[in-house]
Amino acid sequence: MSGGATSLSYVVTASVRAGGDASAVANGATIPFDGTQGRVEGLPGPTDLLAAALSACILKNVERFSHLLTFRYESASVRVVADRTEPPPKIVRIRYELSVVTDETPVRLELLHKNIRKFGTITNTLAGACDLDGTIVAIASEPSLG
DSSP, X not given: OOTTOOOOOOOEEEEEOTTSEEEEEETTEEEEEEOSSSOOTTSOOHHXXXXXXXXXXXXHHHHHHHHHTTOXXXXXXXXXXXXXXXXXXXXXXXXXXXXXXXXXXXXXXXXXXXXXXXXXXXXXXXXXHSEEEEEEEEEOOOOOOO
């Protein structure tokens, strides 16, 4: 790779038994998933796992940029909606809303969002593959009662 680029590899192993009992092992953790032909309630399917990967990327970067930008927050949550079409089966659009409990200004909130979008591995990958659109909202901290 040119320009001093670094490369990391991530290895996931997965298996399925006849009937759809499936799991993946990632970084030592086992993640069961729906490997059936249809849809099993209570188990994530491939699209759910893709949306979860985006959620994890966004939230991991909230924490990362809270340190790099000295951005104060109490907690954050994200809601992701992936739209699929067929045929062929394809994710065509992903929308998210990131909610952050913070007392930071709107300008700082947008700076956080800009950095998440610019430097997130999964956000960059998905933005290149489909329409990725997200918003960020601040939620005021609850005043302490004591």
